Amino acid sequence: MKQKIKGVVMEVQENQVVLMCDDGTFRNVPHDQHDIPAIGEYVTYRVKKSPLLLGNRKQVLPLVALAAILLFAIMNVSLFQPQQPAYLLAVDINPSMELSLDEDLDVIEITGLNEDANRVIKDLDVKGQDIDKVINEIVVRLKNDKYLSADTPAIITATWIELQDHSISKDLRSVEEIFNHSLGENHVEAEMEVYVENEDYYKKAKEVDLSVNSYRMYQEMSNDEVEVDIKDVQNKSVKELRQIAEKEAEKASERKKSERDKSSPSPDKEEAAKNTKVETENSSSRHNSSTSVPKKEDEKQSEKEKNGFLFSTRPG
Structure with a gap:
């Protein structure tokens, strides 16, 4: 005898899927290799009833519920833990x-x-x-x-x-x-x-x-x-x-350009400085030439008398 199992796909394995059924239990259900469901998809499967479940339903249900709670807790930890970026x-x-x-x-x-x-x-x-x-x-x-x-x-x-x-x-x-x-x-x-x-x-x-x-x-x-x-x-x-x-x-x-301009003289100032230098040199040259004046004749004659070289110009 087959029974319908409906639930949400929680995990997809190679040959089976883990379903969270409508009653809160989890079941491992074989899946068709050509029709693999996606996680989170709500699906319906027809499977054979397990003899264990038929004969000892009262004993098995508590164990199934406990396993479901543990599995759900483990999955919640992995699902809600934020992924750390690398x-x-x-x-x-x-x-x-x-x-x-x-x-x-x-x-x-x-x-x-x-x-x-x-x-x-x-x-x-x-x-x-x-x-x-x-x-x-x-x-x-x-x-x-x-x-x-x-x-x-x-x-x-x-x-x-x-x-x-x-x-x-x-x-x-x-x-x-x-x-x-x-x-x-x-x-x-x-x-x-x-x-x-x-x-x-x-x-x-x-x-x-x-x-x-x-x-x-x-x-x-x-x-x-x-x-x-x-x-x-x-x-x-x-x-x-x-x-x-x-x-x-x-x-x-x-600012740097302005500072350079202030520290370096302008072309007009340089030209004025050159002209001042030339005038100073010319003035100095004129002064030196005016001091070399030839001695007067009287001064020359006086020097000759002092040295005993005086000659008479009167007729004898």
């Missing part, structure tokens, strides 16, 4: 977002860090998807929302963060290559900036409530002695921070 990919254009990935580089979740990002990734199903597919979908949405185009090249800043002691497979294409491939397929232009950081760097960024890429921009401006309040940085995108850095660099260049 990697993070922080992406900034104007939308700022973070992708959490597992050891196989499949995306666990995507988090928007500002309003623009939340609008772009709205209703985007990424769980379990390959990183290539998710990045391509992000590029498509950025193009549709006019953040990327073929006419105006944007700048995409991406930072790869290792959260656990894992090494990326040598066969993994770089993040830059994945983005460039997607940019080419969607016929949009963008300049890529790709960085690699560790978990400590990520934690420092989060301590000051900044995305990883914004934190790097803040550090660069601080190193260049650009005075900027951390609260102002928190409210700005990487694109806006880059514009601030460029303006401050221009101001610094102008």
Whole structure:
């Protein structure tokens, strides 16, 4: 005699499935090799009644219920325990977002860090998807929302963060290559900036409530002695921070040029100094020539008398 067994598929094994039946019990039911159900699917099977259940129903039911409770508890622990990410990919254009990935580089979740990002990734199903597919979908949405185009090249800043002691497979294409491939397929232009950081760097960024890429921009401006309040940085995108850095660099260049101009004489001043030097030299030359005056005849005659060389000019 056969009986109907209805329930939700909790586990799929090679030759059978584990069903959680309508009465709360769990049953192992053989499945057709050509018709394998999916986990979570509600199915109905016809199986032979077990003699054990027919003859000793009162004794067996408590054992089945206990086993079901234990199995359900074990499965709940694995089902509701959050999956720990192995990697993070922080992406900034104007939308700022973070992708959490597992050891196989499949995306666990995507988090928007500002309003623009939340609008772009709205209703985007990424769980379990390959990183290539998710990045391509992000590029498509950025193009549709006019953040990327073929006419105006944007700048995409991406930072790869290792959260656990894992090494990326040598066969993994770089993040830059994945983005460039997607940019080419969607016929949009963008300049890529790709960085690699560790978990400590990520934690420092989060301590000051900044995305990883914004934190790097803040550090660069601080190193260049650009005075900027951390609260102002928190409210700005990487694109806006880059514009601030460029303006401050221009101001610094102008200040240095002004200082050089003040320290070096102008051409007019140099010419005036040259003319003054020439006049001084000419005046000195005139003075020296006027002091070499020939001695008078009387002075010469007096000297001759003193030396006994006086001759009489009167006639004898």
